[in-house]
Amino acid sequence: MSITIRDVAAAAGVSTATVSRALRGLPNVDNATREKVKAVAAELDYVISPSASRLASGRTGSIAVITPYISRWFFSEVISGVESILQKGGLDMLLINVGDYQNGHARIPPTPRLKRRVDGLLIISLPPQDPDLEPILNLDMPKSMIGGITQGVDCIAIDDFLAAQMATEHLVQFGHTRIGLIAGGPAEARFVAETQRERGFRSVMTRYGLQEDSMLEAFGRFTIEGGERAMLALLNQAVPPTAVFAMSDEMAFGAMQAIRSRGLEPGEDISIIGIDNHPMSGYLNLSTVAQPVAQLGVIAAERLLAQMFALGDSAHKPDLVNVATTLIERSSTAPRKR
Amino acid sequence: MSITIRDVAAAAGVSTATVSRALRGLPNVDNATREKVKAVAAELDYVISPSASRLASGRTGSIAVITPYISRWFFSEVISGVESILQKGGLDMLLINVGDYQNGHARIPPTPRLKRRVDGLLIISLPPQDPDLEPILNLDMPKSMIGGITQGVDCIAIDDFLAAQMATEHLVQFGHTRIGLIAGGPAEARFVAETQRERGFRSVMTRYGLQEDSMLEAFGRFTIEGGERAMLALLNQAVPPTAVFAMSDEMAFGAMQAIRSRGLEPGEDISIIGIDNHPMSGYLNLSTVAQPVAQLGVIAAERLLAQMFALGDSAHKPDLVNVATTLIERSSTAPRKR
């Protein structure tokens, strides 16, 4: 019914082998022949059968993007960056949402879906504790990770430790000493970024001899609503913080709302800073440490391609790539009121 | 190197045909045999080769999701809904970003990438004018669309006409007569939703005998920043509107910012209403017409599956499915000040 490489070969008066070589740009094909084949193929509206090609060659021409969320801002932004590169490279993108492993939902283990299906893996922020992570990492194919740290795997991320230091330092410079922390979740179930950001936060607190009060820490689950609840908890303390570092802008948004709901004004009464530079942050005047989110995806995808096309010779060495961040001061942070 | 169906067949003492049938749950396989095969397959850690299966059967087991954006809120939300259903149905999701066709970027035509690669198409909000739309629709396979209207194709959307009417009516009921409109873009390059929303807006204006002032219309490109610029343009009019209907919440966010930048207060001085019920809307007290965005994706995917599995008998008839919307009143809209 649909036309195959044989039809093209017949129409062009060559063998299927030549058609295959000509169309794929392989060497050792006469230029005239190649053009002829291309013309015939175009005229017949020939489209190669990926299944057949994959079966015969063993290459799938597609890579899996594994992510715990699709619609959350950070993730959709990363996916968008990844897609732009994969499209350029002519690779199919198989998007796999593994979901939040803590929800206890019966989760379909992604490994079987990857086995013979893709040539490479791009893993976005799977927590080290995620039960599916290890089987995925054991898969023998090129990989790159965003927001993770694994030996022998290309890892792309901002320096979360540093970013948290920048944010915290900013608050300290404004004279704040009682500083709250809005983290994502408890230590048992954290993204690598969370762990690093907490370390960064603590390191600055320690450096300046500021006491860390465990009552000044709350979990916001990286959602607006969670950030609001977390901030309310902090505000309910006997002595609330005068400044708060939220691990993400979205949690900071919720926190700002909580602050206002108590008749206080962010920046005026309580300083708050996040990480991300979310598109809304500018409009809400939230100070933040900006990270180039889509760029993370771009870089990760590029490094993945580099691995796939580094055929032995110019051996690609896996590495940890850190992307720079920038402190952006807005009016949500201000000097401590005396 | 990797184990094939033949290995399983040999180990189980049956033919490859039986293994194939047993593992895929086809009828006419003895129960004991089926269990035996499954056990052997599991033990050998056998994973079917999709390429071979696809080549032999002609089915790809994957569907393409075609979208102009990945990271914008509406789209990522829809994609997330789609993915959840496809994953349940055991189908691969091939995410294809066709990008904004107006940008003039050399855009890779998606059609060749679809031809033999997928069993179905899920098209998200491609404008009728999009040059790639027609070739895509001509592809002979099951399709469903979100936010489009095409005869003979399953189309899923809210009733945009009605939603706009609800929003506009809400403003009118508050006594506003000079009502501005923030649309996405000019008529030549609109999503179906835009056209319908404008019609809904106009129908209410006409019904109440309110004059439409073309100076009270501006384009916000469905971005926050665009909404801000659009609102500034409206505020620069000799007689600015006392109320504004923005076609999306994100544009409304920008508009609120613009209003504030002039020392005015949304709701107090100028009422504004959007469409979406974006997660931030509650926090920004934006009145809006809520639409279940992820649900659109879910329904579209379900209807697509229904088409694919309606094997002739219970013929699936393509239809336009309208999902209900809800007016949500918040403080960004209020009675007109006298």
Next chain:
DNA sequence: TCAGTGGGTGCAAGCGTATACATGAACCGG
């Protein structure tokens, strides 16, 4: 008892491409 029935199973022919290998022509220097 026997033709008919239907479920369980095996046989073998594809599915459409990639590629190792063979082939033949053209070209080289000695």
Next chain:
DNA sequence: CCGGTTCATGTATACGCTTGCACCCACTGA
């Protein structure tokens, strides 16, 4: 003029699975 290269091309097999068809073996009812 000739053995050795190099390049363009063809031949033919493999890739791993699905599925139409044939087959066998209970069963069934007459």
